[in-house]
Amino acid sequence: MSETIASRLAALGLELPDAAAPAANYVPFTIVGTTLYVSGQLPMQNGAVAVTGRLESESDIAKGQEAARLCAINILAQARAALGGDLEGIGRLAKIQGFVSSAPEFDKQHLVINGASDLLVDVLGERGVHARAAVGMASLPFNASVEIDAIFAIGGE
């Protein structure tokens, strides 16, 4: 009845990784007031960028969606770390930005970033419904296929 985020994660068979350390001289999240800013997350899995290369054609959409899904999982891992281990501290996900490494001909960034949007709503429920932008990049750090950042409201709004 009162479905928790943890129960949804379990039902999805999802185990969040430890929050990845930043790739450079910054922090993976900041909290100011009731706003949580999560740094751009790459499709990290087991400590390495798992999906690389820019997307060229429609046949790359599924690969991009898997990259976006991994970025979203890492966003949740960072949010959990920011909130002292308990994702229930999330008020709502306000916005994500989906940066998709793209050939000039590739224009399906919105479908790629659905890989993240779907996962976030699956895990966070109504609190995961978000605004977003999805755009095509010339390239990304570590040749990642996707990078996504996020803004959360924390606590009661």
Next chain:
Amino acid sequence: MSETIASRLAALGLELPDAAAPAANYVPFTIVGTTLYVSGQLPMQNGAVAVTGRLESESDIAKGQEAARLCAINILAQARAALGGDLEGIGRLAKIQGFVSSAPEFDKQHLVINGASDLLVDVLGERGVHARAAVGMASLPFNASVEIDAIFAIGGE
């Protein structure tokens, strides 16, 4: 004397469209506290992306500005929907991000995004004066020439 946003729209001969549905699994805006996040808007007109193709040279600036203007109109339509139909609920426009589909040689993104900045100030008056970033993208969803998102403060600050 007390010029309203609606009166400015009328004076400009501008009629806002219905807020476009999002192109994918997300929402076109979220409100957290007094902050309104509007998702990236494409140059939609009559239900379709009206300006497509990346910008290559100075001769494409006018086309890009028209795309940016359409994005801004759609931002206003979303803001109006978010505010229950009344743009007077806007406290101020805080920031826009202008994503311009660009060939590597094209470096006039700031002039392109003026098409949006000018419209927003024309309609919102002092409340429309905003911070912004204008950048060049490898490509955009639906081969759109421009995508713009926005952050508004709502109500009295």
Next chain:
Amino acid sequence: MSETIASRLAALGLELPDAAAPAANYVPFTIVGTTLYVSGQLPMQNGAVAVTGRLESESDIAKGQEAARLCAINILAQARAALGGDLEGIGRLAKIQGFVSSAPEFDKQHLVINGASDLLVDVLGERGVHARAAVGMASLPFNASVEIDAIFAIGGE
């Protein structure tokens, strides 16, 4: 003991320039509530964009870092102007976005943006530790190599 931002600037031998005027029809910063949005800053020096051209290979990293450092100096100049001349009004730097003009093969945007992250922490101390995204762009206004924007919390949080 009570190290001020001004004393750190002096120790670093850094003198902030006057805040640059925007390149187009917008403002270089907005303040809504306790949030300060700084517009995308280019690597301006002495009134001109000092570092241009997209980054192609590892040998361009140092050039990119210098561009990022100049962007950060201009962000601080804008923040100082926004805060009536006194950077001590900064609560903390919440987030930066680092846009790096990049060839498709260049994937070291995170190292480039360290040029800004390092400077910001050097000047602002603990208050300068930030979230960020670093991404590769097709091109940037005025053929700049880097553009960076920022969100600050001002005053006590």
